[in-house]
Amino acid sequence: MTDTDNNSLPERKRGSGVKMVYDLLRDEILDLVLPPGSPIDEVQLAERFKLSRTPIREALVRLAGEGLIDTLPNRSTMVSNIDFLNLHTFFEALVLMYRVTTRLAAQNHRPEDLPVIRGFHEDYAAAVQSRDALAMIATNAAFHAAIAEAGRNPYFTGLFRRLLDEGRRILRLYYQSYEEQFPQRFVDEHAEIIAAIEARDVEAADRLGKAHAEQIVEQVQKLFTRNNKLDIDL
């Protein structure tokens, strides 16, 4: 393959460039293809996507708005760091949002939501089966995001999505070096959560969501203390 392999994307629709750049950079940041601290070069991206700097910049502004990149005025822009020192605030918010979104899903879900949730549940089970850590991370986030959507509170789903994104980075950080796996227990808990939602048992959904979240937090913290030598880098 030569450097003239731009025949696959010869012409794009008018507003699609920014979205493409935004989506791709976002994925690369969340998957740690671009690790925290990586410099983001506008001209380099412009060449890569065969675009001018203007749409690149628009995508970067959006990413900065979500806190995924940090921009130093008149200087460089880079992938934002993970704030390990205040990780407890992240867990705190994550647990609460797990609770709230699961509870609201039990309250407000519609019949058409359940197949979607079940679909991600099965994807997650398959990822566990095949011990694919990265797929576990992604499908777990998708599963809970779907539950949040069924809860139908855009303010909560907005925050929750951001938290799940950040969690994707954190998990990815640890699962890339240590081939850990989420226990089967999580799959079972997911099934319980679905049952509670379907039964519209709000209190059970709340309780299960909280317990599940705390399981995950505990799991992550266990990984942390085990390889806390990484923390010294900060």
Place this chain on the structure above:
Amino acid sequence: MTDTDNNSLPERKRGSGVKMVYDLLRDEILDLVLPPGSPIDEVQLAERFKLSRTPIREALVRLAGEGLIDTLPNRSTMVSNIDFLNLHTFFEALVLMYRVTTRLAAQNHRPEDLPVIRGFHEDYAAAVQSRDALAMIATNAAFHAAIAEAGRNPYFTGLFRRLLDEGRRILRLYYQSYEEQFPQRFVDEHAEIIAAIEARDVEAADRLGKAHAEQIVEQVQKLFTRNNKLDIDL
């Protein structure tokens, strides 16, 4: 004053244009100077600020990221509407964030936070005294934002600030036509909340935050049902 009153801003620093446009548009949107649905014209703004369209556009992208304006691709962009149909989701999120941030403030506040909070408390009391509805709205939001900051969870403060912003629009909508006033009760409740925070009484802070939030929601809903003829416009 003629149309040549641009002598006050002859030259700006290099990155300050976008921030100026962003801040000003944001305020105008939240104060309903630009009511929901108002068209946003890029070239008009460019002329108004004596800038090119590029920095204007960057400010608009940021505002769109916060949901304050809606952009139709290749078409117009306008101030986002207030979703009256799903106002309950707004209240739901608002009450929870009032609770959580007040609770966390009782837990995590530092001595230097209290003077700040007390300052806004006094500003609010003064606004109530002078029956200045707009000042009440602004100082009340500032008071609770300061409490949230003392709670030191950036995820919660981020969501809470967005909710307070949206609340600013909603309150402004009703207080501009009906010269209502927040009751003295709110001032007293604020004082109670401060006391609970200072005493680090987490449960009391939680309870008071919740009660206070519900008071406000009830007040707003009362205004709504009273002038629900406005709702027909949507």
Place this chain on the structure above:
DNA sequence: TGTATTTTTCTTGTCGACAAATAAAATACA
């Protein structure tokens, strides 16, 4: 040799211009 100052290089922020996409207006046609 080490520090201060100038020069150069590199990246960003801004600009004016152009082309695509859509809406509005004008025209054709029944």
Place this chain on the structure above:
DNA sequence: TGTATTTTATTTGTCGACAAGAAAAATACA
């Protein structure tokens, strides 16, 4: 007169270029 089609106009999205700001390199000076 009312509808369909073409033409015009307006606004957005993108581009290439240029200048400001800061870092890096080079030079001067002790």
